[in-house]
Amino acid sequence: MPAPRPPAAEALGARLPPLVVAADRVAATVRAGVHGRRRPGQGDAFWQFRPFAQGDAVNRIDWRQSARGDRLYVRETESEAAQTIGLWRATGPGMGWRGAASRPTKRERAELLLLALASLLLRGGERVRLLGAGRTLAGRGALERLAEDLGASEGALDDPSLSRHSRIVLFGDFWAPLPEWQARLSGFAARGLRGTLVQVIDPAEESLPYAGRIRFEGLDGEAPELLPRVEGVRPAYAARVAAHRAGLHDLARMAGCTLLTHHTDQPPEAALLALWLALAEAAR
């Protein structure tokens, strides 16, 4: 499954203003970045000129400014900091499924959203990291390298080297039994990792739009299930789906995460906007 090409994701991301996630609680993870801290410090952006004081290094004198008068001036830059966002998307045979040829597979859509979000974050100066990939990316060309990581990634969720208090965004269908997810999310919560879960599902998975006598076959080698009359079980199925969704929602809340749902027949922009709102809200 090839990852969606970065340009597509970038084009999608370009339609929203650069997403800037407030870097709260950044003291421990601070590194040079592009979030202005409204005070002098390490950074690239000009902040102010101040008179030369004893103890300042000579190479910090701004000679051009100093030459205008009799006093020596030192150029100060604004202190900047960035936050690392951990990204993940589920793999697995179920993700490669689609209910109709006109729709993308869940995995295609998840990867597109992931890259679009990364594009926004990178333009906002944040640092991104694919869980399990082992490297944190920032700056120019990061999106392409992220896409490379995505292509090589097998969907590992564990990333011990992710710094504490990072944010995580997980894309997947989250159809696995709830106890599994409870274990994983509590692991994240224990490390102070908070974030957003985006459930990418095909509409057919929710509405069960089949009728008649159908033998359902799993994608992961499960035993097939023969339903003599599918339309008869549709309400019961819808109830099960709703219960699963509610359980997942509770799990996420307990772990300090938000749960968003995205259907592959809807435009990806809607999901990206919702994601942006969720990230910004969490940051406030």
Add this chain to the structure above:
Amino acid sequence: MLSLGPLAFAAPWVLVALVGLPVLFWLLRVTPPSPRRQSFPVLLLLRGLVAAETTPARTPWWLLLLRIVVAALVIIGLARPVWGPGAGAGGPGPLLLVVDDGWASAPDWAERIAVAQGALEAASREARRVALFPTAPTEAAEPPHPGPLLPAEEARARLAALRPKPWAADHAAAATALAEWRGSNALGDGALSSLWVTTGLAGDGGFDTLATALRRAGPLTLARAEDHPIRLLLAPEAEPERLILHIAQTPEPRPGEAVVLARTIDGRTLARAVIPLEAGATTGQAALDLPIELRNQVTRLDLQDTAGAGGVVLLDERFRRRPVGLIAGDEAGADAELLGDVFWLDRALSPFVELRRGSIETLLSRPLALLILADRPLTPGREQQAVADWVEKGGTLLRFAGPRLAEAADPLLPVPLRAGERALGSALSWEQPQHLAAFPEGSPFAGLPVPEEVLVERQVLAEPVAGLAERTWARLADGTPLVTAENRGRGRIVLVHVTANAAWSNLPLSGLYVDLLRRVIGLSAGVAGVQGGQPLPPLEVLDGFGRLGLPGAAAAAVAGEAIASAAPGPRSPPGWYGAAGEGAERRALNLSAGVPAPVLAALPPGVPVRPIGGVPAEADLGPWLLAMALLLLVLDMLLSLRLRGFLTLRAASLALLLALTPAMAQAEPPEAVVLAQATRLAYVLTGDPTVDEVSRQGLVGLSDFVNRRTAAALAEPVGLVPGRDDLSFFPLIYWPVLPSAQALDAMGAEAVNAFFRNGGIILFDTRDEGSGEGTWPGAPAALRRLTRDLTVPPLAPIADDHVLRRAFYLLPEMPGRFAGGQVWAARDQDRANDSVSPVIIGGHDWAAAWAVDGRGQNPYATIPGGARQRTLAYRFGTNLVMYALTGNYKGDQVHVPAILERLGN
């Protein structure tokens, strides 16, 4: 045999199986369809779901219907249904199938055969034996006779081989033959039944005779075309400005029209005339107007939409107009009433020929059959030369004597003349005016009556030279020549020894004058007129459908004088008779001249008559029904697959399309398609297997090299023969010139020239350079022979800056197996074809240098040798291929220094 209206079943007991269909319906109905299969990732949530209600799954009703229809189709198909079964002739015994195959049967021949075949099919089903009995004399000039009694299957082949004849059916002879045949086969009265597919023409009572004979033999059924008349195009009448066309036909209740096309010898249609035919009319006529020059080209009249010899009239020379030029000795008074030089000529000729007047130059500038000079001497020099040339090319020069000619004789006379004229019966002469003698045998005038009143008072005299008698066409009673003639080249000069007016004789006042002129005109146009009873062999004869073809073995020569009245038959089929060759005279033997106008015979009472045409031939529906069932089965399979979720709609339609077009999918692409699919080199097959193999190996090696080193992709080379194979697929052809090579034939030269014109390149290799003259002595001479008919542009040695030296590699020399010789190409200045040379000529035996054998090695050593020379040879080949593929593209490099210099400034 079970018949339901036009539908019949050959194996009706199979239909019993239809009873089983309801059972099948019930079985299909109770069997639930296989479940559809659907992949689904959220199987976990589906586990153990139980529907509120379960109803048994049913096969959809339309699928059930489809399957029932398939079963019904198979059953009905196996019952061998036949649509419109040809009703056999009822009655006992073997079937006698009488088929009229005279000229009148040709227009609706296919329908006639269809009726006969229907009867054969019926006889085949009833296992009756059949005898086929065509009623026209055969091509081998045998009288009509019934064939042997055969099973219907064997008779079918004989029927298919039967063709209408371009002569009339002979019913009387057929009746006689029938009696003999019945005797020899011991078939008594009523022992057989017969079907007579007839034209219904009375034919002098022959129809009644045969009908009576057939009825005596057993039950008779007639099949006759009722809806269209039998038409016969008659010989037209020639009038001065037009042809009057005549047609005869059997009466028709509705008014109609017949369309006649006038065609040339090569089949072009020059004119079209419509003959209106009133209801019940048996004849019709119309005039065909044509410009003179066009009318002379008409050799054939065709009835449109009527295939058959009866609709064709061939027009021979007699129908051609011959323009006649007329010049008088003294133009001033030439047309004076009664006295003028050409007054009587004009009166005699203008009703039936086109007369032209003017100077000799003007007259000869247009096609002219006959030039008449009335007492007009020809001035020596240009005038004489012009006339002499025209006569040599086939013109007929008719001269009349007179005072001027008597004084100044010129060479354009059939006999030398004595100076002055001879006066008979004048005051100073003892002699009396002379009558004419009878025309000698062999003269074109032979047979014309000699009127008593013609008297010749004065004439010019011929010198008594040898051969005068043979040149004399008419004499006076005392034996002196009156008309002499001599063949000159393909033409002829005729001299009438008297004047064209009544001054020297009263010949112009007699009717004989007109006849003589017409005979002379009839002989003109350079045709050696056939006279008397000379037999004329058949040249081309019409077949029953009115198409010209080679005469059969039985066709014999017909006497020239008998042709107009000869009855068409196997010995004298209608068509062209005469000597073969350009300009030889042809005479036409027309069918309509020898057969009576078509008249329908009264039908014998009490005989069932079946119409011909409009009845579709019987069709065996069984295979079609089975094929349809198969098709529906395929559809059923696709639908089942779709119901089970295996197949999307698009895939289904694709599969259906594939199932429907197996023929298209399996069609073998023709050779041209294969050749056109890839670029490839070619070599000319010389006929010497060794040389051809070297050429092939060489081009294989070169193609490999080029494929490895360049972007060009060359396929396997092919051998070809110019003129036999299409050259247009190849950019470059390698042509090894053998010393024994012969000049190209016309087709080959034309093919190669066309190849040159379209931008192809040929590399001629004499293979003798650098090896001394010893290897292939005579190759240069062979090259000259080969290229004699080719449009080879002026050649020059390939210059140092020639594109060929830089098309891919930069080449200082162009060696092959040998080195050091000169290579020639078209001069660079030649702007034709973008200054790409169509020929490259050299003698380095390149193919041997390029050759790679089966083990990938070079079998021929280079001379003087070295790997470098072989590399250069390959490089030359690469340049050559690039040159052939890209033309003078690399020639632009020549200007690169100049362009750089300009940019620098």
